Amino acid sequence: MPRLVSFDVDGTLIKSIGARANQLHREAFTAAFKQVFGIDTTIDVIPHHGSTDTLILVAVLVVHGIPKAEAMASLPALQQAMNSYFAANIDRAGDGLEVLPGVVDLLKALKEDTDFMTCLVTGNLEPIGWGKMQALGLSDLFSTPHFGGFGSDFCSGNTEETWRDRAEFIRLAAMKAAGQADGPITARFHIGDAPMDVQAAADAGAVPLGVTTGIYTKEQLLVAAPSATILEGLGDLFYESRYPEMDDVVMVQVKSIAEMGAYVSLLEYGGIEGMILLSELSRRRIRSVQKLIKVGRQEPVMVLRVDKEKGYIDLSKRRVNPEDVAKCEERFAKSRMVHSIMRHVAETCGVELDDLYSQVGWPLYRLYGHAYDAFRGMIPDPEPVLERLRTEVHSGETPAVLTPAVLDGILKNIKRRMTPQPIKIRADVEMTCFAYDGVEHIKGAMRAALAQSSEECEVSIKLVAPPLYVLTTQTLDKARGIEVLTAAVEACKASVEAQRGSLRVKEAARAVSEKEEKLLQEELEAAEAANREIAGDDESEEDFEEGMSVDVDAAPALAIITNAPTRCHVPVRRIDSTEIHECAMQTVCVSPSVGLRPVRSSGRSMMVCRAQAQPAQKRVALGGLVGAAVALPSLLATHPALALVDERLNGDGTGQILGINDASLFWVLAIVFGLVWAAYYNSQRDLGGDKGDDSGLTL
Structure with missing residues (x-):
């Protein structure tokens, strides 16, 4: 049964930057006031942070002397004018906006987990909210078809308690999710950066999760909703140290490109900012910076200098060698998995993420080199890992944060996300034999390949279209699977060549993705369809020949x-x-x-x-x-x-x-x-x- 996670937009998923901060959205307000009432004004005449688009429209009109009843009645025309202006300039929807650190990874993790549905709950009008997500490349990371609660769905006209409208948005989103889900929604979470967000979540019956990525502090969020769980951001620390060390290779995400270089956020260190100088982008002459590095792309880079007092971090892309890239990507994938599990348990069990890390996460990193290895060891039997954690770190006592509910949540997430999945190994070969009994010899070669199967790696072979054959196996051990399939190919080759045939390895044994398997299936279906057509042709020819009766002996001489x-x-x-x-x-x-x-x-x-x-x-x-x-x-x-x-x-x-x-x-x-x-x-x-x-x- 699914759980629903709803997100506020401005200040939570994205933030405004530069002189053109959220420019198109602001222009849409101005265009609507001008078109409907002929008023040349902006939304800056009122305090609008945390409010909804419809309440902002009403409040601005009231300031300009328009009766509230008339302003409320004009909302459909005003919304239409805003949406039309935004759509006409959709190519500028991302101007002055930036995705906050950790957002992409969180949305991807939730997208991959079938237990969760994700949506937007925001004061933006619906076309504007999704327009921003589309411009910044986030729209595909939400549940489809898209749904949520928006400023265009409801407006009470209460400009004093704006959180009440947001609470209604959360309820509407839950109703829409229930209509799309296979079963009832078991739990609801709402994430926002403003006191109105967490207060609305608590009022609507959702678990309030606050982030201090906006203009409000942790204390202000807790005053609005004492039961809320407050995070420093959606891109928390993966490691105990807040800053990387010199010569470390770390994973970053490119935020923007300037004349001096590229500004990036360090994904493993809470999204802190760093800079790749132009001279450190490539060893070769740079003709186009955009071809070397692109905004939004994740890159492994080396740390050159760290100034912890000023927060300056200088990075280099050109000094990273291929071996470092592979190690960095592997470490980052493990750390992201651990962080995803820890954050999910903290949110669902209502404990502080910092406490969970300080009492469980960081000690496991010190004991096992990486918490990922400790989690893997807990899949068959968690007791040895927990016993070592108690005796070597907590003086024989169970960590206070590790309640039965938290431990159960950790174990369930570990087994669901980290249990090894079978890997499909595949090799493509072209096999021919032009001897008198060539078909029988090819069958014998196929039997020789199948004979290389073992209990953990069963080899199978399929004919795609002569002379192309595909050998496959599934295994938990990638190296072992490749070894078995390579031996099967060699046995097949030796058998067919002994009968004056030939075998050419088109693609050596390798792990294949779901996409490659889908393409193979399409090839097999196409070949089957072609065979059906040929069979129909043969049938017609047989009918034609059956209608011809010729006496061979009676045929006259030429x-x-x-x-x-x-x-x-x-x-x-x-x-x-x-x-x-x-x-x-x-x-x-x-x-x-x-x-x-x-x-x-x-x-x-x-x-x-x-x-x-x-x-x-x-x-x-x-x-x-x-x-x-x-x-x-x-x-x-x-x-x-x-x-x-x-x-x-x-x-x-x-x-x-x-x-x-x-x-x-x-x-x-x-x-x-x-x-x-x-x-x-x-x-x-x-x-x-x-x-x-x-x-x-x-x-």
Whole structure:
């Protein structure tokens, strides 16, 4: 059953910076006053921090002498004017705004946890609130479809107790969440930076969480809601030390780029500000700073200098080597996981995060090098870790903050978030075998690969599309999975190559992401769809062939008849029932069996020299071969039963030339074809087919 976390916007998730702080939102107010009432004014005529957009509209109009009732009645027109102006200038929605440290990580963690729903509860009008989130890249980190409570949803007109309207927003957001959730909302949390936020949360039945990222102090927030849990910010310390040491490699997020360099926030140290000087961005000549570093991107950097008194931290990007990058990213991922668990337990159990860290978190860092390793050790049995914490840190006593509820919350979060998940390992290979029993040999190679399976790593192999095969396995140990799958590929290769086949590793064994698996599944589905289409085509061909009944034994022999023109003075001789003439001839190819009309090819008669003539018997043979080559396709097309194919020619899918998978048969066909071509070429040369009209005597 889901839990709901709602966020205020200004001062909680984002803050205003520079001379153009929240500029577009302020301009929208001015445009609305001008358009609806013709008043040229700004919202600065009243104290507006922590109020809602609709209450600000009413309060400003009252200051300018507009009756409150008239101002309330004009709210729809004023809101429409504000939304229209904001939408028309949406490209400037992020001007003068900046995401606060820790916000992105928190929203990502909540997005990944299916137990939580997240939304906005803010005094902004709904299009303006989501417009800011979109401009700063935060909108996709909230539950979808987007919902929440906004200044455009309700307005009481009570400009003295603005928190009452916010309490109504929180209730409305809870109602919308219940409509989208699979079950009832079990717990509600509201995070804000103003006393009105925490007071409204307490009044609406939500757990109030205050952050001191705005203009209000911890004491002011506690006065408004004594039950509230107050955090210094959404980007708390990951480590006990407030500042990094020189030469440490730390993870930062780029906030802005200036002429001197880039301003960043140190994500592991409460979001404190640091600076990467321009000269420390790259070892090479800098042509474009924007190509080297971008606002919002997370970067590992090295600490050059730390001035704890003034709060100055100088950083370098160019001095970080690839090994340091890998270590920094791994440490940051572990620290973020630990911090997420600790903060979640503190919020749900109502304890101070500082107390939880000081009594549990920091001691585990000192005892185990990293609290992440201690948490991992608590998955099978938490007692050894807890016993060491009691005896070595707390003199045999259980830490006061570690109540049964807190301990239960820690263990549940550890098991849910840190229990190892099976990793899918995959290798892509191309395998072929053109031997006589190639398919059987490939099957044998696949069996050899499957034989490398073990209890913890079961190998499977799939055909994507010939010759591409995919080998996969799932395991908790990534290194072991890669080792097993590599051995399977080697066994498969050895087996198929022993049968004169080949195997090429297209992609070596590696861990694959969910996206890669989705792409593979799409390829398999596409191949299956293609196979279904081919099967349909085969079915049609079978139907066509079944409708043709040809008696092979009754098929008549091929007849080649050559007729000579009557105006020829060369003697005519008949050989093998075929008339041959030693002058230019007209040929007729007849196939009585198919009932085709004779086709006569006519040409100009030509007389050649007797010296060029060859024995008539030779030309008879050549004429017979040429005529047979012309007429044979027609006969076989009409009588498919004659086209009986030797089993050795059935080389479908072998990839060999002309599909012939028998070497001796190939050479026989090649020699026959060569002899026929040589005879045909000689006959053409002797008959003068390649020469002009003046070669010889013409009639």
